[in-house]
Amino acid sequence: MRIYEYQAHEVFSSHGIPTPQMELTRTARGAEEIAKRFARPVAVKAQVLVGGRGRAGAVKIAQSPDETHEAASRILSLHVKGERVREVLVQEALQIKEEYYLGITVDRSHRCPVVMASPSGGVEIEEVAKLTPQRIFKKLIHPLVGFQNYQARLLAFSLSRNKERATGIADILTSLFRIFEELDCSLAEINPLVITEDEKLCALDAKIVIDDNALYRHPELSSLGNIEAEDPLEVKARQRGLSYVRLDGEIGCIVNGAGLAMATMDLVKRYGSEPANFLDIGGGASKDRVSSALDIVLSDRKVKAILVNIFGGITRCDVVADGLKEAITRMKLNLPLVIRLSGTNEDEGRARLAHTKAILAGSMDEAARIAVREAKK
């Protein structure tokens, strides 16, 4: 779960990381007032949970309260990658001498945290990694020993040989690692960490992503994840115990198991169409869960055909068939529905769907082919 920049700044600040003066608002008028109070140039930044807001024109520098009003009003009317901007952060604009990058994430291959520092701050770290990988310094952290002061110094001195600066950077790294562990982060990042003209360190931006699997340990954080910003269908699916991701295609997919769901989507593409979604109904799915799944897929207006692919192991094909049949009757379905059932109780499942409009397919390849054909009719 990603949290907003202003929330991440609050976390930074409470852990002693220097942050600029800033305030949050929902209106252009509010932004103007904040700029007046700050009495200096400000940055107006959209608060969204997706990346790429700079490129979307959702971050602007304003020299005066009037300019701030104008910038905020424009930004508050924007969508960034489909997410509507509801709030802006008004931040004092600083005179910047240098921009660094600091970040901590998990190295999957080495199964440990990795702390990264780069003198090329202010641009996306993936770009730096591609163009000038030698400008990223990394330290793998032993899971049982933890982040040590010498490692912080090592990274800090590779960014700056100035003793005061390096000490400051090392302290920030140590605090950032504490945040990373305490909040169960999958990413904690400062980009950029700036040196101002008066030689002060300041975290201009703040990014924190929390491991969804650890949210149960942080009830205080679950209120931070902003349901408003998420796709309403994805929220609804989650509330019903389904794993759903909306995509752009026209074939609605309902599958049991994440890997099988991805493989089913791949077949849809292979046979010439695009999946409308990823949807995993999970293991041992009940009638209700199947019926909810159909409900959610049908709420997506782009869907032109539905493809159900079930491999019965613990999940029983007859139970899935009952759920589907009930939903078909209840919803007066008028889209083509292609169903493939295989495994536990598949014959009983097929028998229950025999006198419905559903098209029964023998294999997942066949099912995908038929669904694509039906959608094009």
Added chain:
Amino acid sequence: MSILVCSDTRVVVQGITGREGSFHTAGMKEYGTKIVAGVTPGREGERVDGIPVYNTVKKARQESAANTSVIYVPHQFAPDAILEAADAGVELIVCITEGISTLDMIKVCCYVSIRGSRLIGPNSPGVISPGKTKVGIMPGAIHKEGSVGVVSRSGTLTYEVVQNLSMSDLGQSTCVGIGGDSIIGSSFVDILSLFEEDSETQAIVLIGEIGGRDEEEAAAFIREKVTKPVVALVAGRCAPREKRMGHAGAIISGGEGTADHKIKAFEEASISVAESPGNVAQILRAELEQEGDRQNL
């Protein structure tokens, strides 16, 4: 010999009195697995399906000489359960539980390797050596004894492929679900090296998906070290970036972990990549025939 588990494997079930634990204990027993003990703290003296329950893994091991543990406890307690098994000297720990936090798993993996245990999972369907033993939740009936080793990050997708293999008369030596999380105890490379050394395994099917670099590392390892034919399948060509596709580990992050990149890595290592679960068996059959021709020359 199969890998990891065989007819002599003696299993202790951690979380045996829970809903999942008791349900799958019955399934494993029915398959012929030697379930010798169960553990649920505070329930010592009870029996589940005739299997004695103990308070601790240590006691269970002393009483039953179990060498393998399978874990069905809820995610909040699973890291502790894995550590307990490793500390009690269990050789193989198979963790079925989904939803364990990443930072917990980092510490757990490190400790397990210090103790010299081997961990499969978490978020794994388990390990099965058809006709011998099943340690996990997969449907036993779709499997068939044979010489194909299967290693995969997912559950039902593996069942789909295994059923196709069995119907094409390509039985399996062992099928290993390494788990769908981003931090797992055993990687593709770990399992591939066991299959390469296993005399009963003649060919390998690898089922990967988006996220991480495990498939890329597997491709490099196969090129260098694996002499047996390998067919790969990679799920998630349509997956968008920065979106988790069901499995905690199935996410393209910072541009890393795309299906295309993984497929390219396999192709560059001259490993056949199947387009669909439905044609893995066919490609494997062709590879085996080619291999046979080569040996007859």
